[in-house]
Amino acid sequence: MSPDFLNTIEVILNGLMAGVMYSLVALGFVLIFKASGIFNYAQGVMALFAAMTLVGFQTGQVPFSHLINAVFGTSIHSFGWTLPAVVAVLLTVVVMILFAILVERLVLKHLVNQEPIILFMATIGLAYFMEGMGDLMWGSEMKILDVGVPQGGSLWLEEFTAGWATEGSTYYGMYIDRLDIVATVVAIVLVISLTLFSQYTRTGRALRAVADDHQAALSVGISLRKIWVIVWAIAGIVAMVAGIMWGAKSGVQFSLSLIALKALPVLILGGFTSIPGAIIGGLIIGVGEKLFEYGVGPLIGGATENWFAYVLALIFLVFRPQGLFGDKIIERV
Amino acid sequence: MFYRQAGDFKSSYREDLQTFALKQDRWAYYALLVVAFLVVPFIINDYWASAVLLPFLILAIAALGLNILTGYCGQVSLGTGGFMAVGAYACYKIMTSAPDLSIFFVVLLSGAVTALVGLIFGIPSLRIKGFYLAVATLAAQFFLVWLFNKVPWFYNYSASGQISAPERTMFGWAITGPNAEAPVRYLFCITIVVLLAWIARNLTRGRIGRSWMAIRDMDIAAEIIGVDPLKTKLLAFAVSSFYIGVSGALFFSVYLGAVEVGEVFGITLSFLILFMIIIGGLGSILGSFIGAGFLVLVPVLLKNVMVNGLGWPTDIAAHIEFVIVGGLIMGFLIVEPHGLAQLWRLAKEKLLLWPFPH
Amino acid sequence: MKNHGTSLVSNIEPGQEVLSVQNISLSFGGVKALTDISFDLVKGEVRAIIGPNGAGKSSMLNVINGFYHPQEGEVFYCGQKRNAMKPHQIAHQGIARTFQNIALFKGMSTLDNIMTGRFTHMKTNVLQHAFWRGPAEQEEIENRLKVEEIIDFLEIQTIRKTPVGRLPYGLQKRVELGRALAAEPVLLLLDEPMAGMNIEEKEDMSRFILDVQEEFGTTIALIEHDMGVVMDISDRVVVLDYGKKIGDGTPDEVRNNQAVIDAYLGVPHE
Known part of the structure; x- marks a missing residue:
């Protein structure tokens, strides 16, 4: 095999891994959209917030320490302990559940029956609020997140593939981050457990009922408000998983919430209500943007990853507005 | 008691169509204009111009533009920052390639160029609605910023990749460049603002405005009465982009003087303008101004209180600003989706009846 | 674009055909909404379209004002064959309408x-x-x-x-x-203008409809479920059932049509 061909394979594989990350964020969007018709712009910031909280717990940071120091002239920073990763993760899960309850109580409850676009704008407000809150609580400097996930290229894979190239050519093997492999496994486990949850538990069935028809679900005695809390909590936990993976890869910082914006084009491709759609859409975007950057990027100045996904989504919107898996919409008059 | 409509009779439909239906409102408006043109220029200093008045006036134009598209025609756009960048770069290219052209026309031409670009990105709006369209406009935002960053022709191959405005004068006074004085820059901006606000009001009060609102409220019914959805939406995109382009041109040439596209015209600016019209009032000319004023003043105020007053670090003030703005957005959408302009209207209705409401 | 309605209708005498649909068939992905429907409207009449729920009445109006494009059949308007047009173009030809759910x-x-x-x-x-x-x-x-x-x-x-x-x-x-x-339409389509109204409001609405017909000479097509109102104010009635035309004529003729009675009262199954 020629090195060029092997390089392309490597680009595709890396694209698939990046795609898994996009899918993870998109998954949170789909969950909330199905259950409440809300397009949750804050999903990305939720991932950032969860990752910050996790690091904060792990390193024993005092919440709001910067603010407290500024107001009272003290200089507290840390409780002086470090928590094991498992405990920190569990505590973060608790925080995300509390967050879901608060969002439902303070915001969603008051916006029932509003137009979707109003709700969408409210979640933009929520995103701003959480971004400021996260920075106030834990400080805005970039943080290193380490929960024991292996990192760095897989040496074994590099050696294994180095011999594939045609003899005489220089090829050093494929570089694939072990973290990406872990992320893929985690994503698969997450999707399977969500599927099992929605198929085989009482709450899961209620979730699907609400997704199908709000009114009908209400009339058989399902509490919409409870379902919303559950869905936001699950989305919060999915966001946390995404936050851990992204954070471990590139540090916990503001850009994390922007990466999550990429979930929007993913959803356009996959459709807003389809979990398999979110995953396949994520993979297509991941592979597409890596291949485009590898093949076309050098010709037009690079950094095409900034916009490729959005422009692809735009083209899709014009020619197939219902996404890859959606049904054709027939408008009734 | 003092603010009333009794005795203020209308005897023709023309009078009934006036912008300020009450005599008192009319006088207040004239008084405001007199203060803005004849008093402020003499007391304005550099701090007030660059911290409050110039950003307020220039962003109010962008808010007007977005309000025409989103508030009146119902098409949500997250690409405002990108379109402002089009205005800024168009302004730069025209300024440098036609040095003798009056800066006033340069700004208007920049708006026209942006209108064309807006038209192109408006085409998908025929087929897609709501947040699907919002995502499509995100494509414009990211693509345009990338384009201005990567294609050296746009920044005349300058080494820094920045664009900076050369000095241009009108009636012998420098409007742009390092020698422009605060009162001159202010007068230039407010003239354009008043002109554009007047045109926006005219466009929205008659047939054109009604066709936009019809599309916003119920597009199917709009079609049935003869409104062509494509033409109407494209017109809204073009007019809106014109305003946003003018705003971008002024933001670059008169206000900042030099910009780096990614820093100034990023997605954050798009959201800022969107927040202005939500807080100010969707579908309201006055609301665009109130919203712009509010979101320009809040950070200045917070900074003055927390940083200069209490001596807190600036980054904490910035975080608190995020929390407050985000909270306000949610609060307004919950309590008063029509924004501050609606609160103002309600307050006036109450005042008309005060002190005998029954 | 200007309203062409007035110029189109100017050479049509009262009693002559304003609009006619011929052999219209419409289906949505295999589901037949309308099958081979033909009828006409003459200038200045009130023409009621009645039928049980799901009979295709609203679909018929949607064909007339261009929301749906039938797979088969033709629409003639003011004596000319009408090509496929968008609803807003049809509005400019002088066809206006109201909706079943307020729009x-x-x-x-x-x-x-x-x-x-x-x-x-x-x-x-x-x-x-x-x-x-x-x-x-x-x-x-x-x-x-x-x-x-x-x-x-x-x-x-x-x-x-x-x-x-x-x-x-x-x-x-x-x-x-x-x-x-x-x-100022040439042809006015009313989709259940009296649905959900009390008797007084229905009387008002009936009065307005008859006044419109009298004062402006407007041709009116009307969908209505209240048979009393239909029999009172319409000149001719079309009856649809399951997307097919089962009756057409004056209110009296329709009232005595066996197929119509069967559709409304049901036929005993042998």
């Missing part, structure tokens, strides 16, 4: 809603509107006069400046009729 512009006042109905009669451009004084203002005032006539006619003067969202159901229906009338 008013919620963010606007009564006055503005009815003013939108004048859209096909207004032709000033963007530049003229930008400067307002002059043609734009003049056109606005001229059309306002027409709209005020309609407001007087429908007796809704007091709610002129009220946002329509705040109005009760019956008044909203009246405003929607006003918006359709403002277009």
Whole structure:
């Protein structure tokens, strides 16, 4: 095999891994959209917030320490302990559940029956609020997140593939981050457990009922408000998983919430209500943007990853507005 | 008691169509204009111009533009920052390639160029609605910023990749460049603002405005009465982009003087303008101004209180600003989706009846 | 674009055909909504379209004003065969309508809603509107006069400046009729104008419909479930059932048609 061909394979594989990350964020969007018709712009910031909280717990940071120091002239920073990763993760899960309850109580409850676009704008407000809150609580400097996930290229894979190239050519093997492999496994486990949850538990069935028809679900005695809390909590936990993976890869910082914006084009491709759609859409975007950057990027100045996904989504919107898996919409008059 | 409509009779439909239906409102408006043109220029200093008045006036134009598209025609756009960048770069290219052209026309031409670009990105709006369209406009935002960053022709191959405005004068006074004085820059901006606000009001009060609102409220019914959805939406995109382009041109040439596209015209600016019209009032000319004023003043105020007053670090003030703005957005959408302009209207209705409401 | 309706209809005498549909068939992905339907409307008549739920009445109106394009059959309007057109183009030919579920512009006042109905009669451009004084203002005032006539006619003067969202159901229906009338249509399509009204409101609405027919000579196609109203105000009736035409004629003829009686009362199964 020629090195060029092997390089392309490597680009595709890396694209698939990046795609898994996009899918993870998109998954949170789909969950909330199905259950409440809300397009949750804050999903990305939720991932950032969860990752910050996790690091904060792990390193024993005092919440709001910067603010407290500024107001009272003290200089507290840390409780002086470090928590094991498992405990920190569990505590973060608790925080995300509390967050879901608060969002439902303070915001969603008051916006029932509003137009979707109003709700969408409210979640933009929520995103701003959480971004400021996260920075106030834990400080805005970039943080290193380490929960024991292996990192760095897989040496074994590099050696294994180095011999594939045609003899005489220089090829050093494929570089694939072990973290990406872990992320893929985690994503698969997450999707399977969500599927099992929605198929085989009482709450899961209620979730699907609400997704199908709000009114009908209400009339058989399902509490919409409870379902919303559950869905936001699950989305919060999915966001946390995404936050851990992204954070471990590139540090916990503001850009994390922007990466999550990429979930929007993913959803356009996959459709807003389809979990398999979110995953396949994520993979297509991941592979597409890596291949485009590898093949076309050098010709037009690079950094095409900034916009490729959005422009692809735009083209899709014009020619197939219902996404890859959606049904054709027939408008009734 | 003092603010009333009794005795203020209308005897023709023309009078009934006036912008300020009450005599008192009319006088207040004239008084405001007199203060803005004849008093402020003499007391304005550099701090007030660059911290409050110039950003307020220039962003109010962008808010007007977005309000025409989103508030009146119902098409949500997250690409405002990108379109402002089009205005800024168009302004730069025209300024440098036609040095003798009056800066006033340069700004208007920049708006026209942006209108064309807006038209192109408006085409998908025929087929897609709501947040699907919002995502499509995100494509414009990211693509345009990338384009201005990567294609050296746009920044005349300058080494820094920045664009900076050369000095241009009108009636012998420098409007742009390092020698422009605060009162001159202010007068230039407010003239354009008043002109554009007047045109926006005219466009929205008659047939054109009604066709936009019809599309916003119920597009199917709009079609049935003869409104062509494509033409109407494209017109809204073009007019809106014109305003946003003018705003971008002024933001670059008169206000900042030099910009780096990614820093100034990023997605954050798009959201800022969107927040202005939500807080100010969707579908309201006055609301665009109130919203712009509010979101320009809040950070200045917070900074003055927390940083200069209490001596807190600036980054904490910035975080608190995020929390407050985000909270306000949610609060307004919950309590008063029509924004501050609606609160103002309600307050006036109450005042008309005060002190005998029954 | 101008309203072509008046010029199209000018050479049509009362009693002559304004619109006819011939052999219309319409289906949605295999589901047949309309099968081989033909009927006509003559100038100045009130033509009722009746039938049980799901009979295809609204689909028929949607074909006439261009929302649906039938797979088979033709529409003749003012003596000419009509090519496939978009709804807004059809509006410019002088066809106006109201909807089964109220389709008013919620963010606007009564006055503005009815003013939108004048859209096909207004032709000033963007530049003229930008400067307002002059043609734009003049056109606005001229059309306002027409709209005020309609407001007087429908007796809704007091709610002129009220946002329509705040109005009760019956008044909203009246405003929607006003918006359709403002277009001065050649042909007016009314989709259940009296649904959900009490007797008094129905009487008012019937009176308005008959007045429109008399004063403006408008041809009216009407979908209505209340048989009493239909028999009282319509000149001729078309009966649809399961997308097929099962009866056509004067109210009396239809009342005695066996197929119609079967459709409404049900046929005993052997």
